[in-house]
Amino acid sequence: MKHLDEYRDADLVQRCAQRIADCVTRPWTLMEVCGGQTHAIVRHGLDELLPDGVRLVHGPGCPVCVTPTAILDKAHEIANRPEVIFCTFADMLRVPGTATDLFEVKARGGDVRIIHTPLDAIEIAEAAPDREVVLFAVGFETTAPANALCVVEARRRRLRNFSLLVSHVLVPPAMEAILRADDCRVQGFLAAGHVCSVMGVSEYRPLAARYRVPIVVTGFEPVDILHGILLCVRQLEQGRHEVENQYERAVRPDGNEAALQLVREVFTVTDRAWRGMGSIEHSGLSLAPAYRDLDALQRFGALTGPDDAPGECLSGEVLQGRRRPDECPAFGTRCTPDHPLGATMVSAEGACAAYYRYRPVPVGAESVDDAGAVRELGAVHDTGAPTGTSALRDTGEART
Amino acid sequence: MSERSDETGPSCPLPRSHDTVTLAHGGGGRRMRELIDGVFASAFRSSTAHDGHVTPVTAGRIATTTDAFVVRPMEFPGGDIGSLAVHGTVNDLAMCGARPLHLAAAFILEEGVEIATLQRIAASMARACAEVGTSIVTGDTKVVEHGHGDGVYITMTGTGLCEHDLEIHPRSIRAGDAIVLSGDVGRHGMAVMSARETLSIECDLHSDARELWTPVAALLRADVELHCLRDLTRGGLGTALNELAIDGGVEIEVDERCIPTIEPVRSLCDLLGMDPLYVACEGRFVAIVPADQAERTVQTLAAAAPDERPAVIGHVTAGRPGQVALKTRLGTLRHLPMPSGEQLPRIC
Numbered sequence: 001m002k003h004l005d006e007y008r009d010a011d012l013v014q015r016c017a018q019r020i021a022d023c024v025t026r027p028w029t030l031m032e033v034c035g036g037q038t039h040a041i042v043r044h045g046l047d048e049l050l051p052d053g054v055r056l057v058h059g060p061g062c063p064v065c066v067t068p069t070a071i072l073d074k075a076h077e078i079a080n081r082p083e084v085i086f087c088t089f090a091d092m093l094r095v096p097g098t099a100t101d102l103f104e105v106k107a108r109g110g111d112v113r114i115i116h117t118p119l120d121a122i123e124i125a126e127a128a129p130d131r132e133v134v135l136f137a138v139g140f141e142t143t144a145p146a147n148a149l150c151v152v153e154a155r156r157r158r159l160r161n162f163s164l165l166v167s168h169v170l171v172p173p174a175m176e177a178i179l180r181a182d183d184c185r186v187q188g189f190l191a192a193g194h195v196c197s198v199m200g201v202s203e204y205r206p207l208a209a210r211y212r213v214p215i216v217v218t219g220f221e222p223v224d225i226l227h228g229i230l231l232c233v234r235q236l237e238q239g240r241h242e243v244e245n246q247y248e249r250a251v252r253p254d255g256n257e258a259a260l261q262l263v264r265e266v267f268t269v270t271d272r273a274w275r276g277m278g279s280i281e282h283s284g285l286s287l288a289p290a291y292r293d294l295d296a297l298q299r300f301g302a303l304t305g306p307d308d309a310p311g312e313c314l315s316g317e318v319l320q321g322r323r324r325p326d327e328c329p330a331f332g333t334r335c336t337p338d339h340p341l342g343a344t345m346v347s348a349e350g351a352c353a354a355y356y357r358y359r360p361v362p363v364g365a366e367s368v369d370d371a372g373a374v375r376e377l378g379a380v381h382d383t384g385a386p387t388g389t390s391a392l393r394d395t396g397e398a399r400t
Numbered sequence: 401m402s403e404r405s406d407e408t409g410p411s412c413p414l415p416r417s418h419d420t421v422t423l424a425h426g427g428g429g430r431r432m433r434e435l436i437d438g439v440f441a442s443a444f445r446s447s448t449a450h451d452g453h454v455t456p457v458t459a460g461r462i463a464t465t466t467d468a469f470v471v472r473p474m475e476f477p478g479g480d481i482g483s484l485a486v487h488g489t490v491n492d493l494a495m496c497g498a499r500p501l502h503l504a505a506a507f508i509l510e511e512g513v514e515i516a517t518l519q520r521i522a523a524s525m526a527r528a529c530a531e532v533g534t535s536i537v538t539g540d541t542k543v544v545e546h547g548h549g550d551g552v553y554i555t556m557t558g559t560g561l562c563e564h565d566l567e568i569h570p571r572s573i574r575a576g577d578a579i580v581l582s583g584d585v586g587r588h589g590m591a592v593m594s595a596r597e598t599l600s601i602e603c604d605l606h607s608d609a610r611e612l613w614t615p616v617a618a619l620l621r622a623d624v625e626l627h628c629l630r631d632l633t634r635g636g637l638g639t640a641l642n643e644l645a646i647d648g649g650v651e652i653e654v655d656e657r658c659i660p661t662i663e664p665v666r667s668l669c670d671l672l673g674m675d676p677l678y679v680a681c682e683g684r685f686v687a688i689v690p691a692d693q694a695e696r697t698v699q700t701l702a703a704a705a706p707d708e709r710p711a712v713i714g715h716v717t718a719g720r721p722g723q724v725a726l727k728t729r730l731g732t733l734r735h736l737p738m739p740s741g742e743q744l745p746r747i748c
Contacts, residue, residue: 004670013730036673045732116672222730337740348673358734 007221016226017049020233027053028236029185030229031178031321033171034192035062035349036220042354044222054233057185057321060174060277061192063139063167064091064347065319068273070303071167072097078134078165078300079110085128087121088136090114094346118143118150125154125162134296137164142194144168144285145259148266151291165296166286169272171195172203173283178320179211186321188232190218190225193247198263200255204243212241219247266291275343276316313342318351325352332356419515426509426543436541439515440507443522444529444536453502453537458561463498465489466557474517474551476595478588478607481552482521484682486528486536487611488633489558494613495629495685497568497620498560500534505556507541510549521552532613534558564620572627573648575718578694580687582615582701583608583708584660585637589680590668601671605664610683618704619687624697628688632681635739638724639678640686642738646722648688654714654736655727677726678739684708688716 006012032038038058041047047056060066076097079086086102093102093114106112111131115121118135125133137147147164154162171192178184191204196217204215214235218228228246235242245251265288272284287295297303312330317323325331325344335341337353344350424431433448441448469485479487490500505525509518529535566572587608594601612631619626628648630640637659645652661676669676689697694712701710726736 008729010730043734044728044730045734046730048732049730357737 004221007219007223009223013046013049013222013226016223016230020054020226020230021051023230023234023237024051024054025237027055028187028233029055029057029321030188030190030232031057031059031186032190032218032225032228033059033061033175034190034194034220035059035065035347035351036194037061037190037192037218037225038351039349039354040220040222040225042351042358045358046222046225049226050229054229056229057324058318058351059189059321060178060274060319061140061171061195062319062344062347062349062351063143063169064095065315065343065350066169066174066274066277067092067095067138067167067343068275069097070273071165072101073099074297074300074303075136075165076100076102076105078296079105079112080108081132081300083132085111085113085124085131085133086136087113087115087118087124087133089116089138091347091349092136092138094340095343096340096346118146119153122150122153122157122159122162125159126157129161131161132299133159133162134300135162135164137166137168140169140171140192140195141199141263142192142197144263144267145198145256148262151266151287151294152262154294155291163294163296163299164287166267167272168267168285169274170269170283170285172207173280174274174277175215176207176211177277177280177283179207179213181320183322186213188214188236189216190228190232191215193217193219193224193251196245196247196251196255198256198259200260201243201245201251201253208241208243214241215243217243217245217247217251219250274319276313276319278316311341315342315344315350315352318344325355326359328352421509421511421513421515421518421543423511423543423545426541432541435515435518439518439522440505440536440539440541443519443526444505444539445526446535446537446539451538453504455502455559459563461498461562463493463496463560463562464557465492465496465560466555467492469554469556470550471592472550473592473595474521476592476607477605478591479609479682480521480524481554482523482525483528484609485554485556486525486534487609487682489556490528490532490534491612491631491683491685493558493560494611494616495568495631496560496562497564497566497616497626497629498562499617500532500558500560500613502537503529503534503556503558505536505539505554507539508549508553508555509541509543510551511543511546513551518552528611532611566620566626568626568629570628570644570647573644573650573688573716574627574690575650575716576691577627577688577716578691578697578712579641579652579654579714579716580689580694580697580701580710581637581659581713582612582685582687582710583683583705584662584665585632585681585684586661586665586669586676586679588682589636590665590676592680593672594668601668603664603668605668608681608683612683612685615701615704616685618700619697622696622700624687624693624700625690626687627690629685630688631685634680636676636678636680637684637686638675638736639739641724641736642722644686644688645724646738648716649721651717651719651721652714652724653717653719653727654724656729657727658711658713660709660711677736686713691715 121135208215214232216228216232231244267285268288269282270284270286273279314328340346344352425435467488471481474481493500591605591607632640698710724736
């Protein structure tokens, strides 16, 4: 495949892995921010190719995983209304709220439509003027421009039966929340390439400088990810903490100006709750005052659901890189894709689901069932990096 | 309708092709006979004179299978629900090593379906039957109210004849056996998805739907000692391998580099965040054979269908019963699990 196969080339991958091994002199902990990167790392077994001591922890960049329960409950309530056509991306269907999920709402008669582009919802609204069409506008900076375009288009077509349930989140504030924590173990970031293709790289420079942490804007293919790791580790070894752009073929330093203008026109920055992580200042987008009439919360009532209860699910720890999925006691036993305790086990981009799907079963482990077998993997694949508070302290000292 | 008969034509006026199915077509009276005679019996060249079909028993063993078919859109690049039903049923018989004898079809029709659409589907079924020398000898129709169905549902039952002594079954799988894949994977699922109105993607991708009795018959003629056969359907290759590992009580190891996919399937899967190994196929199967017969299996399949790129993709081990391991393109090893449910396109 043109412009793709070369980034999956086995020889290039091996050469990249070798260069990482050649450059590393001590342990480093890196976080890949985006769930798409986590998925690629685990699917291709890229962490197997890294030298001992280079440890990857997985970040909060899965929009499905971080959508708070209160918004999900509101989505389910709205989708249940007989006058509503509820439009959503497919991977929101399985995410459990307090009592149900969109699959179940659909099965019980709710008119839930899977869309492949937000503009589908506009067409649906125009074709069904006697129904209320609600778009579940979820995602990071990557999906915000298309949803903003929908808002502009709805206004242009004077659609009165269209609204959005907005749960947009922003990456840099979440990275800062992770860095600010006393027990942060992350020493370098692979930033999400797609987000930067919209936003550019300028937001990351203050973060890199303030927290003395290298940030490498990285793509999603195996060669991209290993190259991103190489650039990040090289900075750490040389004591640098800069923003570098590995994903130059897609990311311009200033981002996509047309998309940014659209986002600035339609949305305004707001505080946002992240499932498992709590409220983070200035970490979300909501509709700007000029477009509030298109806010589904105005039309169908404000959020009433509970804050996310801590419960048994440790997805918050996983999303902040404090634990890997296989370090959770419920992983693969009480928590599986069929019976998820949290969204990181639901989404295709969720770190727990990726581990459950792709970790190889070690020879010699008991194979009572799928769950049991996968549960054994944590021990086999542990890179030997220290865990617990001593490791966290080590990481903090290394960074400062 | 029953008792295949070529001597009688339709006895009632043909429904006009611009007509649509109404509840009257399911009422058991004259309109129903018009529909059955004019659309189905005429296409299948079968009679409606009796309640069932009788066939003499010959030497060998009888295989029986049944399957239900729902697909949207009903007509897609490379096939339709009718050809899909015939192929699917014939293929299940073929996986038993059985030559298809007769098929039975039951149709659930939603009020409002166009007669012309039904005529196209029935003609497509007749053509699919003719490819493998089988026929639809009995059937049924029911009509449900508008909004209570999805156009056309088809349930199909087939009987076939095993004219060999092989025990083609998961319990015959042995450690050391080779796994041969009959062709590239993922075309059907992505062709159907690309044809859906909601996904405005233009690509030249056709379903892989086809009958599999011809290649299986070729393997039997070549005296390949078939331990097991499994056609790839909804859950694709990944699901089929997991089923075989579980039902056969063995571990399966496959090499991703050996699994053929065509470029449009890979591109579309990348675009939607889907894994081709779990995308539906309707004309592909895996054959599990003794390792020393793997090459002959590939050569026989290649001769029967030169464009489909059959390949040895892995082998069976005694290791961990019920598990499938995948060696990735990069040489790393990962679990290839049974999927939880249908693959869903991703947000970004």
